[in-house]
Amino acid sequence: MHVGSSLHQLSSEWDELAELDPMWAIISDRDKKHARWDLHEFLESGRTEVARALETIRATGLSLGTGSALDFGCGLGRLTAALGQHFDHVMGLDVSPAMVLSAQRIHHGVSGLEFTANLRADLNMLASESFDFVFTSRVLQHLPDPEMAKAYISEFVRVLKPGGIAQFQIPVRTGFRMFANRRTPYVVLRRLGLSPAFLYGRLGLHPMHLISVPFDEVRATIVDAGSRIVTTEPDGHWSLLENSGFVFTVLKPT
Helix, strand or coil: CCHHHHHHHHHHHHHHHHHHCHHHHHCCCHHHCCCCCCHHHHHHHHHHHHHHHHHHHHHHCCCCCCCEEEEECCCCCHHHHHHCCCCCEEEEEECCHHHHHHHHHHCCCCCCEEEEECCCCCCCCCCCCCEEEEEECCCHHHCCCHHHHHHHHHHHHHHEEEEEEEEEEEECCCCCHHHHHHHHHHHHHHHCCCCHHHHHHCCCCCCCCCCCCCHHHHHHHHHHCCCEEEEEEECCCCHHHCCCEEEEEEECCC
């Protein structure tokens, strides 16, 4: 599939998820499906996650600038808002314009936050060496293919300032039959004209796509982009991932 068409499909599917059950789509806790997330609890989970990420960095002894941060795949701004408590300016990017509009509404009037849609397989809209911190969680795994995920990882390094840090989570092996069993019939039945609300609400189907990138390929991508790995930790967020993912913290040399 052509990159442009695959991103267009990804954008459309996440626009549908933004209408169906946006908070569950972002944090897929089975007990929170069908709009059972409370917004305050949802946003608090972002504050907890960002605090944990920053603590990991502090534990390495590295110094992290507090001027600017990028939240890649911002969704409803769960992590963007949390990062805003630690950085002067935070940009949230997402492939779904519907998610971006909802984030703008939820965080209206909060200074230092900016939300923008990006439907490109790169971050060319962002200047090189413009962020102190790049953060993304539960996003790269939803991209159409591993090559696109690796391209974005390279872009994270490009937009980091010298001495900047990126932290991202990605599965390194595939074990997602549960999601595949829900996505495939969803896509087929949508093409036949059935509504997203019926497919999700009545049949329990959804369009989420999940990929993995082998650990060695992630490591090679980081090195080739001119950065170095500071820490790697097993990703324990989702039991569905069966500990198949890692959180990478990388440093762009000065």
